[in-house]
Amino acid sequence: MADGSTRQTRITTSHWGAFEVDVEDGRIVATRPFANDPNPSRIPEILPEAVHHRSRIARPAIRRGWLSSRKRTGRGSDEFVDLPWDEALDIAAAEIDRIRKTHGNEAIFGGSYGWGSAGRFHHAQSQVHRFLNVIGGYVASFGSYSTGCAQAIMPHVFGADFLTLLYEHQEGWQVIHDHTETLVMFGGINPKNAQVSMGGITEHETAGWFDRFATKGMRCINIGPQRTDAPAGCEWVPLRPGSDTAMMLALAHVLEEEGLTDHAFLDRCTVGFDRFRPYLMGETDGQPKNPDWAAPICGVAPDTIRDLARRMAASRTFVTVAWSLQRAEHGEQPYWMSAVLAAMLGQIGLPGGGVGYGYGAIGGVGKSLIGLRGMTFSQLQNPVRKFIPVARIADALRHPGMEYDFNGRRDTYPDIRLIYWAGGNPYHHHQDLNALHEAWQSPETVIVNEPWWTATARRADIVFPATTPYEREDIGRTNLDDYLFHMPQLIPPVGEARDDYAIFAGLAERMGLGADFTEGRSASDWIALLYDQYREQAAEQGIDIPDLATLRDCNWVQLPIRADGPNRTFFAPFREDPEAAPLPTPSGRIEIFSDRIDGFGYDDCPGHPVWLPPSEWLGTASEATPLHLVSPQPGDKLHSQLEAALADQPGARPETLVIHAQDAQARGITSGDLVRVFNARGACRARAAVSEGIRPGVVALPTGAWYGDPGGNIDPHGNPNVLTRDIGTSRLGQGSSAHTALVQVERLTLDNPR
Ligand SMILES: Nc1nc2c(c(=O)[nH]1)N[C@H]1C(S)=C(S)[C@@H](COP(=O)(O)OP(=O)(O)OC[C@H]3O[C@@H](n4cnc5c(=O)[nH]c(N)nc54)[C@H](O)[C@@H]3O)O[C@H]1N2
Ligand SMILES: Nc1nc2c(c(=O)[nH]1)N[C@H]1C(S)=C(S)[C@@H](COP(=O)(O)OP(=O)(O)OC[C@H]3O[C@@H](n4cnc5c(=O)[nH]c(N)nc54)[C@H](O)[C@@H]3O)O[C@H]1N2
Ligand SMILES: [Mo]
Numbered sequence: 001m002a003d004g005s006t007r008q009t010r011i012t013t014s015h016w017g018a019f020e021v022d023v024e025d026g027r028i029v030a031t032r033p034f035a036n037d038p039n040p041s042r043i044p045e046i047l048p049e050a051v052h053h054r055s056r057i058a059r060p061a062i063r064r065g066w067l068s069s070r071k072r073t074g075r076g077s078d079e080f081v082d083l084p085w086d087e088a089l090d091i092a093a094a095e096i097d098r099i100r101k102t103h104g105n106e107a108i109f110g111g112s113y114g115w116g117s118a119g120r121f122h123h124a125q126s127q128v129h130r131f132l133n134v135i136g137g138y139v140a141s142f143g144s145y146s147t148g149c150a151q152a153i154m155p156h157v158f159g160a161d162f163l164t165l166l167y168e169h170q171e172g173w174q175v176i177h178d179h180t181e182t183l184v185m186f187g188g189i190n191p192k193n194a195q196v197s198m199g200g201i202t203e204h205e206t207a208g209w210f211d212r213f214a215t216k217g218m219r220c221i222n223i224g225p226q227r228t229d230a231p232a233g234c235e236w237v238p239l240r241p242g243s244d245t246a247m248m249l250a251l252a253h254v255l256e257e258e259g260l261t262d263h264a265f266l267d268r269c270t271v272g273f274d275r276f277r278p279y280l281m282g283e284t285d286g287q288p289k290n291p292d293w294a295a296p297i298c299g300v301a302p303d304t305i306r307d308l309a310r311r312m313a314a315s316r317t318f319v320t321v322a323w324s325l326q327r328a329e330h331g332e333q334p335y336w337m338s339a340v341l342a343a344m345l346g347q348i349g350l351p352g353g354g355v356g357y358g359y360g361a362i363g364g365v366g367k368s369l370i371g372l373r374g375m376t377f378s379q380l381q382n383p384v385r386k387f388i389p390v391a392r393i394a395d396a397l398r399h400p401g402m403e404y405d406f407n408g409r410r411d412t413y414p415d416i417r418l419i420y421w422a423g424g425n426p427y428h429h430h431q432d433l434n435a436l437h438e439a440w441q442s443p444e445t446v447i448v449n450e451p452w453w454t455a456t457a458r459r460a461d462i463v464f465p466a467t468t469p470y471e472r473e474d475i476g477r478t479n480l481d482d483y484l485f486h487m488p489q490l491i492p493p494v495g496e497a498r499d500d501y502a503i504f505a506g507l508a509e510r511m512g513l514g515a516d517f518t519e520g521r522s523a524s525d526w527i528a529l530l531y532d533q534y535r536e537q538a539a540e541q542g543i544d545i546p547d548l549a550t551l552r553d554c555n556w557v558q559l560p561i562r563a564d565g566p567n568r569t570f571f572a573p574f575r576e577d578p579e580a581a582p583l584p585t586p587s588g589r590i591e592i593f594s595d596r597i598d599g600f601g602y603d604d605c606p607g608h609p610v611w612l613p614p615s616e617w618l619g620t621a622s623e624a625t626p627l628h629l630v631s632p633q634p635g636d637k638l639h640s641q642l643e644a645a646l647a648d649q650p651g652a653r654p655e656t657l658v659i660h661a662q663d664a665q666a667r668g669i670t671s672g673d674l675v676r677v678f679n680a681r682g683a684c685r686a687r688a689a690v691s692e693g694i695r696p697g698v699v700a701l702p703t704g705a706w707y708g709d710p711g712g713n714i715d716p717h718g719n720p721n722v723l724t725r726d727i728g729t730s731r732l733g734q735g736s737s738a739h740t741a742l743v744q745v746e747r748l749t750l751d752n753p754r
Contacts, residue, residue: 006024007022007023007024007029008022008023008024009021009022009023010023010488010490010555011034011485011555011556012469012470012476012485012487012488012490013118013200013202013476013483013485013487013556014043014044014117014118014200014469014476015115015117015118015196015197015198015199015200015201015638016041016043016044016195016196016201016638017034017037017040017041017043017044017195017196017200017201017202017204017363018034018036018037018200018202018476018483018485018556019031019032019033019034019040019044020032020033020034021047021470021490023490023491026491026492027048027052027491028047028048028051028052028470028490028491029048030048031044031045031047031048034202036202036203036483036558037202037203037204038203038204038205038208039191039204039205039206039207039208040204041195041196041204042636043195043196043636043637043638043642046636046637046642046645046646047470047642049645049648050642050644050645050646051468051470051491051494052494053452053644053645053648054644055452055453055644056451056452056453056465056494056495056497057450057451057452057453057457057463057464057465057466057495057497058082058465058494058495058496059082059083059084059465059495059496060082060083060084060085060087060088060089060462060463060464060465060496061080061081061082061083061088061462061463061465062080062081062083062088062091062461062462062463063075063078063079063080063081063460063461063462064078064079064080064081065078066078066445066461066462067081067091070444072441072442072443072444073441075437075440075441075446075459075460075461076437076440076455076458076459080463085496085498085506088462088464089503089506089507089510090510091462092447092462092464092507093506093507093510093511094510095418095445095447095462096108096135096418096420096447096507096511097511099417099418099444099445100135100136102417103415103417105132105135105136105137105138105383105384106139106384106386106414106415107414107415107416107417107418108132108137108138108139108416108417108418108419108420109138109139109393109396109414109416109418109419109420109443110128110129110132110138110139110140110420111138111139111140111141111387111388111390111393112124112125112128112129112420112421112422112423112424113125113141113144113145113390113424113426113429114421114423114424114425114426114429115198115423115424115638115639115641116422116423116424117423117468117469118198118199118200118469118474118476118478118487119469119472119474119475119476119487120199120375120376120377120474120475120476120477120527120530121377121474121475121501121523121526121527121530122467122469122472122474122499122500122501122523123377123423124422124423124424124449124466124500125422125423125424126376126377126379127377127422127423127500127501127504128420128421128422128423128449128500128504129379129382130377130378130379130380130504130517131504131507131508131517132382132420133379133380133381133382133383134380134508134513134516134517135508135511135513136383136384137382137383137384138382138384138420139384139386139387139388139414139416140382140384140386140387141387141388141389141390141393142387142388142389142390142406143389143390143391143735144390145327145390145391145429145735145736145738146323146327146361147162147163147166147323147326147357147358147735148389148390148391148729148733148734148735148736149326149327149331149332149335149729149730149733149734149735149736150162150323150326150331150335150357150733150735151163151733151735152332152389152406152407152732152733152734152735153326153332153335153336153605153732153733154335154336154339154357155585156585156591156594156596156597157335157336157339157585157590157591157594158339158583158585158590159583159584159585160570160583160584162357165357166357166358166365167364167365167479167480168371168569169569169570169571170356170357170359170365170366170569171318171351171352171354171356171366171569172366172367172368172563173205173209173366173367173368174368175351175352175368176209176213176318176352176366177209177212177213177216177218178351178352179316179350179351179352179353180218180316180317180318180352180353181218181219181315181316181317181352182218182219182221182311182312182315182316182317182318183213183218183219183220183221183317183318183320184221184223184308184312184317184318184319184320185220185221185222185223185224185229185230185234185320185322185359186223186224186244186247186248186319186320186321186322186325186334186338187223187224187229187244187321187322187323187324187325188222188223188224188226188228188229188230188234188322188360189206189210189222189229189230189231189320189322189359189360190228190229190230190360190632191204191206191207191210191231191360192633192635193360193361193362193632193633194206194207194360194361194362194363194365195363195635196362196363196638197362197363197364197478197480197481198362198364198478198480199476199477199478199480199481200476200477200478200481200483200485201362201363201364201480201481202481202482202483204363205363205367206359206360206363206366207231209366210230210231210233210234214233219235219311219315220233220234220235221234221235221236221237221308222234222235222236222237223237223239223244223247224237224238224239224241224244224322225238225239225240225241225628225630225694225695225698225700226630226632226658226693226694226695226698226700227692227693227694228693228694229322229632237300237304237308238299238300238695239298239299239300239695240297240298240299240617240618240619240628240695240697240698241328241617241618241628241630241698241739242328242329242613242614242617242618242628242739242740243294243297243298243299243617243619244298244321244325244334244337245330245333245334245337245609245610245611245612246289246293246294246297246298246611247294247298247300247305248334248337248338248340248341249280249289249294249337249609249611250289250290250291250293250294250295250298250302250305250309251305251308251309251312251341252280252289252309252337252340252341252344253280253281253288253289253290253291254290254291254305254306254309254310255309255312255313255341255344255345256277256280256281256344257281257290258309258310260309260310260313261344261346262344262345262346262347264346265343265346265348265575266343266344266346266592268578269343269348269349269574269575269578269589269590270343270589270590270591270592271587271589271590271591271592271593272591272592272593272594272607272608273343273344273592273593274593275592275593275607275608276340276592276593276608276609279608279610289611290302291303291305291306297611297613297619299618299695312345313345316347316350316352316353317345317347317353318347318352318353318354318355318356319338319341319342319345319354319355319356320355320356320357320358320359320360321334321335321338321355321356321357321358322358322360322361323357323358323361324630324632324739325739326729326733326735327729327735327736327737327738327739328614328729328737328738328739328740329614329615329616329725329727329729329730329737329740330604330605330612330614330729330730331729331730331733331735331737332605332609332729332730332732332733333605333609333610333611333612335357336608336609337609338355339355339590340592340608340609341355342354342355343590343592348571348575348590349569349571349572349573349574349575349576350572350575351572354571362480363480363481364478364479364480364481365480367480367481367482368562368563369479369480369481369482369561369562369563370541370543370561370562370563371479372479372534372537372538372541372543372559372561373534373537373538373541374530374533374534374537374538375475375477375530375531375533375534376530377526377530386411386414388413388414389406389728389733389734389735390736391430391431391726391728391734391735391736392404392413392728392734393426393430393436394430394432394435394436394439394726395413395726396413396414396416397416397439397440397442397443398438398439398442399413400413400414400415400416401413401415404731404734405600405602405731405732405734406731406732406734407600407732407733407734408596408597408599408600408732416442416443417443417444417445418443418444418445418446418447419443419445419446419447420447420448421446421447421448421449421450421456421460422448422449422450422466422500423449423500424456425450425454425455425456425639425640426456427454427455427456427459427706427707428454428455428456428639428640428703428704428706428707428719428721429639429703429721430721430726430736431721431724431725431726431736431737431738432681432682432721432722432724432725432726433455433682433707433719433721433722434681434682434722435681435726436726437459440459445461445462446459446460446461446462447460447461447462447463447464448460448462448463448464449463449464449465449466449500449503450463450464450465450466451465451466451467451468451494451497452644453644454640454706455706455707455708464498464503465495465496465497465498466497466498466499466500466503467493467494467497467498467499467500468494468497469487470489470490470491471489471490471491471492471493471494471497471499472489472493472499472523473486473487473488473489473523473524473527474487474527475487475527475530475531475551477534482558482559482561482562483556483557483558483559484545484551484556484557484558484559485555485556486548486551486552486554486555486556488552488555499523501523501526502523504517505517505518527548528548531548531551532548535547543559543560543561545557545559570583592608592609593607593608594607594608595607597732600731600732602730602731602732604730604731604732605730605731605732605733614737614740615725615727615740616628616725616740616741616742617740617742618697618698620742621697621742622742624679624680624744625679625680625742625743625744626697626742626744627659627663627697627698627699627742627743627744627745628697628698628699628741628742628743629677629698629699629700629701629720629723629724629741629742629743630698630699630700630701630739631700631701631702631703631720631721631723631724631738631739631741632700632702632703633702633703633704634655634702634703634704635702637704639703639704640703640704640705640706643704643705643706644706647705647706647717651687653705653716653717653718654674654684654685654686654687654705654716654717654718655686655687655701655702655704655705655717655718655719656686656687656688656689656701656702656718657675657677657686657687657688657689657699657700657701657718657745658689658691658693658694658699658700658701659675659688659689659690659691659694659699659745660690660691660692660694660695660696660697660698660699661690661691661692662696663696663697663699663745664688664690667745667746667747668747669688669690669745669747670688670690671688671689671690672687672688672689673687673688673747673748674686674687674688674747674748675687675688675745675746675747675748676714676745676746676747676748677699677701677718677720677723677743677744677745678714678723678743678744678745678746679723679741679742679743679744681722681723681724681725682715682722682723683713683714683715683722683723684701684705684714684715684716684717684718684719684720684722684723685714685715685716685717685718685748686701686718686745687718688745688747699743699745701718701720701723702720703719703720703721704719705717705718705719706719707719707721707722720741721738723741723743724737724738724740724741725737725740725741727740
């Protein structure tokens with residue numbers, strides 16, 4: 001660790017990549033890109049300001065109203081009382097103990113969704129889950145905001161767990177480069193999003209691959225509301241958000257009508273086309289799903305759809321689907337339909353053909369690597385069986401005991417009395433934040449571990465200041481990257497911050513379970529143990545890894561685990577011989593019709609893919625809310641992280657709203673104007689950026705500005721989640737519907753300052 005006397009330079013890693021850090025007098029003073037990274041992210045540039053920012057939580061703090069009288073109201077407005085660590089830990093441990101003894105562990109919500117920070121041991125979610133398991137368990141959450149809906153639907157279609165499919169059975173970039181002739185990207189592939197990957201991404205390759213695709217003359221077609229969702233040089237089909245399923249159906253209709261469907265593939269490798277075809281051709285409802293039908297829905301000319309379908313059938317075509325498409329109402333449908341479309345093209349299992357999900361969504365997708373096992377801090381077993389779909393947290397808080405459907409099972413929401421959150425920011429990630437703020441008043445106690453005074457920390461009763469990765473030692477590694485890092489402790493903890501591990505060890509000890517949590521080990525004992533286990537397992541797989549002392553010295557190594565050879569997905573052997581290598585679906589085939597889903601009887605997700613218009617999209621636009629709001633990931637940071645320092649930069653907030661020139665002109669808006677974005681759920685300020693690169697009728701406001709004032713007031717920083725709708729994608733997936741929202745925009749002036 002830095003002794004504070006001299007300038008030192010070390011390398012560390014993060015979700016957005018590796019970088020060099022200069023440390024002087026116990027402070028991070030500068031960062032520079034990592035030499036091996038061809039396209040480094042600029043996110044680390046803000047780190048010196050962010051890590052030492054005034055918004056760091058200095059000491060344990062308890063909300064005054066809770067401390068004096070256990071008052072639930074006042075979350076978000078009360079002031080906090082600083083307390084010494086011992087006293088705050090005593091109070092928190094007693095409160096957790098009271099809740100579990102009075103109401104049982106089913107009253108503790110510990111889903112604690114969020115990205116936290118990179119680093120294997122100090123992974124906040126693992127830490128909080130292990131602690132809660134040691135004390136008898138907690139209500140968990142299923143899935144992620146990233147892919148929750150896909151995680152529910154895709155196993156019905158391809159059989160495999162969706163994350164396994166993503167990371168182990170998708171085509172590598174090299175294969176796409178070598179074989180694909182037409183790349184059809186629903187929602188684009190944005191190198192801006194591929195800057196990050198959970199646990200780290202060292203060589204940022206996505207932009208480089210597109211340069212190579214261009215050199216090769218690959219046709220790359222971005223279908224979606226924003227030209228900027230794909231690198232310059234790609235073709236753009238501006239599509240109305242939420243209408244992709246209709247577009248895919250129309251492409252499928254052209255294939256079928258023009259005899260371009262690969263029926264031999266459908267017969268051998270799929271089930272249920274006979275149940276789907278009558279719907280596609282309009283025999284069941286009198287409406288053929290042809291390009292003329294789709295054109296007004298999608299806002300795309302019928303000939304564009306026809307030409308694209310023919311082109312797709314005539315060339316090696318890879319269809320990619322951004323995760324954003326399933327982060328929307330009925331998000332199951334474009335995901336399922338993309339698989340059906342690819343099956344009809346008959347190229348699934350051929351190199352560079354078929355369908356893939358989330359290329360460009362995060363940096364690791366499309367990297368072909370040999371998987372190494374281990375380096376996981378055990379969360380132990382959760383004795384509580386109850387869980388909620390991750391994005392249903394506000395419903396659960398509002399309606400304890402209420403019945404709801406999820407993926408074929410009927411359950412009731414738990415009665416949550418205590419929330420423990422570490423490593424996530426629900427006031428960043430959840431939809432309809434003003435409504436969440438109301439629902440958040442219902443639990444008796446909210447405890448949060450967090451480095452910064454985020455909106456979530458400000459809405460807690462007990463706040464423990466957590467260290468950032470720069471204040472503790474760890475190991476950086478993920479199966480989506482071929483580098484291994486020692487992450488040295490660079491600076492002493494800021495203020496009185498402690499590691500999550502120390503916080504949970506302190507709580508467990510007070511509850512008489514300290515040894516169960518720590519097993520008698522310090523953090524560095526655990527790191528050494530996990531590392532040695534990892535090293536041994538890698539050796540068994542024939543991969544040599546230096547011992548920990550050596551890694552500490554050399555800071556990082558590149559592992560010889562690149563596997564850029566031919567196809568390694570399960571689709572190739574399946575295609576070859578579906579009897580011998582069946583998919584893990586009920587039929588062993590790709591399910592175009594799913595008896596299982598059909599049996600659930602859901603009108604919002606029937607037995608085969610269908611076009612179901614969302615409740616809010618341009619098809620339901622009104623005078624009050626004429627514009628579709630998409631809220632993509634921010635380019636300059638990861639979610640809400642480092643936001644405090646970014647927001648300090650002159651002119652940085654409110655956040656930038658991209659609006660089409662036509663819509664801007666109609667409202668008297670020019671670039672740089674302050675605007676109000678609003679609907680019945682809330683309002684925020686934003687700074688307009690007028691553009692031709694977005695479809696008319698659509699506006700884009702990235703996520704990540706910190707949630708400001710609650711209630712009907714205007715959010716000053718530009719957080720889109722005051723506007724988004726909090727509904728499940730369907731009874732099947734119950735994922736987040738963040739991209740389903742209509743809004744109005746008006747110019748703010750001195751006369752109309754709001
Ligand atoms: N409108 C809209 N909303 C969205 C989305 C969208 O597309 N549109 N996308 C959704 C998606 S895909 C996601 S993944 C979510 C992301 O939502 P989150 O993952 O919740 O967002 P983060 O800002 O990464 O929150 C991580 C928090 O952990 C804290 N932290 C970092 N390191 C540590 C640590 O070591 N210990 C502790 N205790 N805390 C730590 C950070 O300071 C930060 O506050 O947002 C979702 N929300
Ligand atoms: N720099 C940076 N990168 C990130 C993150 C970050 O915070 N910062 N977060 C990471 C995380 S957690 C995740 S899950 C991934 C998310 O990866 P994605 O879900 O793929 O990304 P988004 O940014 O939500 O959306 C991508 C684009 O989809 C388009 N879109 C929206 N609705 C529709 C639609 O209905 N149809 C079509 N065709 N297009 C639509 C929007 O124009 C948007 O710009 O990004 C990751 N990458
Ligand atoms: Mo995500």
